[in-house]
Amino acid sequence: MRANARGRRLRWTALVLSGGMLLAGCGAVTTAGSTPTPAASEAPVRAVDLASGEQAEPVEVAVDGGADGVDVTFREITIEPGAGTGEHCHYGQLIAVVQEGELTHYAETHPGGVRVYSAGESIIEGAGYPHEGRNEGESDVVLWVTYVTPEGKPLAETDLSHCHE
Template identity: 35%
Template structure:
């Protein structure tokens, strides 16, 4: 590999790590583990699945997705605020459907770690999470 390419790759890797670190710093108490990303039979669509672990009292930023989300609570209690709807608290074993583009926030309202399995059916190539003011 040419020296120029090595430097470019090193900068890309360093920049990606910094971006990831900066994103995590904006949401203390939340850890995301990517599990699956796969194209669907419908052109331009994909499924993405992640595990989200949320410490007591921590909340996501207000955000939306370029498609639907199915949130399944694995453990603990999570309160979901969906724009235009009343808040709902889910416990382990309960699920919630979040429509395409609906702004929402998830907050751990329990006294121990809460976890969800989030499955997204989204437009391929768009950012998975879109911050909303």
């Protein structure tokens, strides 16, 4: 194994363990910089890609259409008070940990259609169903999220006609 690839793998392991999540079988990972859109200082919801990597071997999570491979992205998402993610779905799965605040999660998969996640709780979202996360509190919500998506697909799909239940 080349030293550069080994160094990237060790950085990924440290990053995942520090976030309280473990995703077995991670391949070599490259770090990614901040990708805010619009400018992070002006947006009520900010997302920073902390790491992204490719996985050549199977991952034991449900990934719709992942036969050609999967992408793995580790991201920190900050949602300011009163803001939300907007209704969306995913092509793959995500595993998240609430680092700070309380996230109100709206989805038909919850009894009554809503669940509140507090700091230290994890969230697993599957493929295909519409949902939305909102910060209905008075302080920022910070999420650490690992996405496992089919290669080339976006992390979130806002065109709900592409969602299936």
